[in-house]
Amino acid sequence: MLEPHGPLHRMVSKLEAHAFLSDADRAALLALPFTLRKFARGTLLVREGDLPEHCAILVSGFACRHKMTVAGERQIVSLHLSGEMLDLQHLFLDIADHNIQTLSEATVATVSRSALRALAETRPAIGHAILISILIEASIFREWLLNIGRRDARARVAHLLCEFALRLDSRRMKAGQPYELPLTQDELADALGLTPVHVSRMLRSLADERLIVRDGRLVAFPQWEELKRSCDFNERYLHQGEQIA
Amino acid sequence: MLEPHGPLHRMVSKLEAHAFLSDADRAALLALPFTLRKFARGTLLVREGDLPEHCAILVSGFACRHKMTVAGERQIVSLHLSGEMLDLQHLFLDIADHNIQTLSEATVATVSRSALRALAETRPAIGHAILISILIEASIFREWLLNIGRRDARARVAHLLCEFALRLDSRRMKAGQPYELPLTQDELADALGLTPVHVSRMLRSLADERLIVRDGRLVAFPQWEELKRSCDFNERYLHQGEQIA
DNA sequence: CGATGGATTGAATCTAATCAAGGCGTGTGG
C-alpha cells in the first residue's frame, strides 16, 4: 500500500475530520518520531495488564480491542481502521484494561507515549482533537451496548455491517458501497456477543432476503436504506462531519 | 443531605481521586457559577438529539444514561452516583446521542458548557482531570460490553452488584458493605440487557446460595470474595486509585 | 496430498423471553 504522504498522514486527516488543526499542529504531529512495523494477522499489540510506553497508530490494515472472561470467552469491544489511534486511553491511563490485536496483516506506527502527551499539552488543538476522538469512540461503545443488549441477532449483524460501511466510506461519503469485511465469522461473533454458528445463519438470512449480497467476505448492499431500517441503524452516534469548530 | 462544603465539592473530590489539582484549580472549579435544582425520580435531563448548553453535575441522588431502539426497548449504558458529571461528552460534542435521566430524587447543579470548557482550556490540570474521568467511563463501557455480550444472566447481575459496591464505597474503601440499590428490577434489566422477570429470578438464585442477602433493595454481601469469583469480577477496569500523577 | 482454518447445515438442548396471575406495600380519594 502506497503512503504518498507518509505513514502518519491518514491519522492526521482523521483527527482533522472533527477538529481544526493549524499547519503548525499538523507539522508537529507529522514530525513525531515513530517506528514503523508490519505485523501478521492476529498479533497481540497490547495485553491486558501491560503498562504501555508507546501509543500505536494503525497505518494500514485492521485491528480490534477485546477483553476476555476467565472462562476464555472473548468480547471484541471495538474495531479499528487504518489511520486510527489504538491506544488513546493508554496515553493517560497507566494500566491496559484490555487487549489490542491485529485483525489483518497491519502496519503500525508507534510513537512515544510521553512525546504525544507532551504534544497534546503544548498544542491545545491537538489535545482537543484527541479528546474528540476519545468521545466519539465512547459514543460507539454506547451504541454497541444498545446493539448487544437490546437487539436480536439478525439486527446486530446488520447493524455492524452498516457501521462498518459508514466508517470505511467516510472519505468517499457514499454509504452502501460494497466492501471486503476484514473479519472472520468467529470474530464477528466475538464482536456481537453471539456464536459463530449463529452469525453464519444470520448472514444467510440477510442474504436470503437480499438485504445483503455476499461473495466470500465481500458484502454488497442492494437495499441499503431497507437494511438500515431493518436493524434500526441511526448514524448519529458516529458523529461524522460534526464539530469541526 | 447536608453539603458542608457546597454542592460542587464532591465533584471536585472525585476529580482529585485521579488527577492532581492545585488550590487554584480547586478554587476555580468551586467558583463556577451554577444553578441548583431538585428533580423528581425519573426526570429526563437530556434527550437524544438535544444540543445541550449546560453541563449537569449530580449533587445528590442517582442518575443513568440510556438509549432506545425504535421498538422502544431501552438500554441503560451507565449509572451515576453523586458527585459525577453527567454531561462530559456534551462538553465537546454538540448533539446528544443518548438520554440522561434521574433514577431517584436528585439535586443537580448545571454549569455553563462554555464556562467549564474555558476552564478546562485555561487550566490544564482541570482539563486533564476531566479527560481521566472520560477515559475511566469508557473503560466501564468496555467492561459492560463484556458483561452483556459474554456472561450469563446470573453473572451479569452479580457483576453489576459488585461494581456498584465498589463505586459507592470508594470513599470508605471497604467493599462488600451492604448498600441500598437505587434501581428497580426493571431498571436493572435495562442495564443488563435482560427482562425484569429474569432479573428477579437471578437475584433469587444469588440469594438462595447466600452470595447476597436481600432486604427489599438493601443488599448485603456475606461472601464478597466468593461473589466476585462467581461473576469473574476484576476491578481493574474501574481504575480506582490509579493515576494521581 | 494431507492438513488447516473458515464456513455451512442439521438436530438437540438450554437459557432467557414471554405470557399470565397473584402478592405486597403505599398512597389516595371516597
Next chain:
DNA sequence: CCACACGCCTTGATTAGATTCAATCCATCG
C-alpha cells in the same frame, strides 16, 4: 377508615431464540 389503584416484585407455564454438538465442505497452503 376502608377500598382501590398503582408500582414493584414474584412465581409458574410455555415458547422462542440462540447455543451446543456434530458432520461436512471448501479453499488455501505447505
